[in-house]
Amino acid sequence: MTLVRGDLINIVLITVDQSGKGDFQRIQDAIDAVPSQNSEQIFVYFNSPGIYKEQVVVPEDKPWITMSGTNETTTIITWSGPWHTLQNTTVSILASDFVGRNLTIQNTYGPGIQAVALSVFGDRVAFYNCRIFSYQDTLFDTSGRHYYSNCFIQGATDFIYGDALSLFHECYIHSISENGGAITAHKRSSVDENTGYSFVSCNITGIKPNSVILGRPWGPYSRIIYAYTSMTNAILPEGWNDWNNTTRQSTSYYGEYMCYGPGATSSKRVKWSHQLTSDEAKPFLTKDMINGDEWLRAVPTQFKKPSFPLKPEK
Structure with a gap:
C-alpha cells in the first residue's frame, strides 16, 4: 500500500x-x-x-x-x-x-x-x-525534515538543537535563561548539507531583559533564519554568538528578515549575521523549504x- x-x-x-x-x-x-x-x-x-x-x-x-x-x-x-x-x-x-x-x-x-x-x-x-x-x-x-506549527517550546540552554531541516511556523519560543543562554544550536557540518532551522511568524520571549541569544553554531556551517518574528527585549543586542570559535563567523549563516519588537533592533547585531533581502529570505519562508x-x-x-x-x- x-x-x-x-x-x-x-x-x-x-x-x-x-x-x-x-x-x-x-x-x-x-x-x-x-x-x-x-x-x-x-x-x-x-x-x-x-x-x-x-x-x-x-x-x-x-x-x-x-x-x-x-x-x-x-x-x-x-x-x-x-x-x-x-x-x-x-x-x-x-x-x-x-x-x-x-x-x-x-x-x-x-x-x-x-x-x-x-x-x-x-x-x-x-x-x-x-x-x-x-x-x-x-x-x-536531529535529522530529517520537520514541521512545527503553533507549538510552545521552552528551555534555557541550546534548547532547540540538532541537524534537521525544520520549519517552525507561528510557534511561541520562551527562554528561561538568566545569563545569555542560546535558543538554538544547529549542527550543519558542510555547505553542501541542506539543513537548517527557519522560524516564521513566531514569538520569542524570556524571563528577563538581555538574557537570550538567537543561536550559536554547534557545527561550522550552522544555519538559522528568523522571519516575521516578534522579539522582546529578552534578546541580547548582539543577537548571536560564535561559541568561542571565530572561524565559524565566516561559515555560519544567521539571518533575520522583517522581524520586529525591541529585541529585533539590528544596529548592534554581530557583523557576521545578515539582515536578509526578500530574495535571500524567500527559500526559508514557506513549506516549500521542507x-x-x-x-x-x-x-x-x-x-x-x-x-x-x-x-x-x-
Missing part, C-alpha cells in the same frame, strides 16, 4: 485512556501493538485528559503513526531524567511520517545537565499545537478498527 498526503479516511484508530476505557492504558503499549513495517496510517488517540508518566519510543520500523491528545494543556507526557543515550528522552521519534497533535511533552529534571523532552530522528515529522518543556536541550531536532506539500497531512476524518491484535508485539 502506498500512502499519499490526501488519505483522510479508513485510518486505523487506537485509543489510550488511563481509566481503562480505551484500548490501552499506557502509551508505549499502544505503540508496541503496531506491527513492524506498518503500512497503514495509525491514529493513537487519547480519549480523555491525563498525565502519562512514562518514556515513549516510536521505533524506526513503525512509520505512519499519529499521537493526538484532546487538549495540549491537559494531555501530558512527562518524565524526569538526564540524557545519556540518543533514546533517553521523554519522547523519541525514530520513525518517519509521524505526527504529534495536542500534547504536552516535558522533562522535569531541571538545570545542571542535558535533559531532553523530545528527540526527533525520523523524516517527514510534524507537530501541531504541542507544548515542549525542559531546561537544557529541550528539543533534539517539501511540505508532498507529505504534510490533515487531520483524518474517518476511522476503522485495527486488523492486528490489540496487544504489544512480542
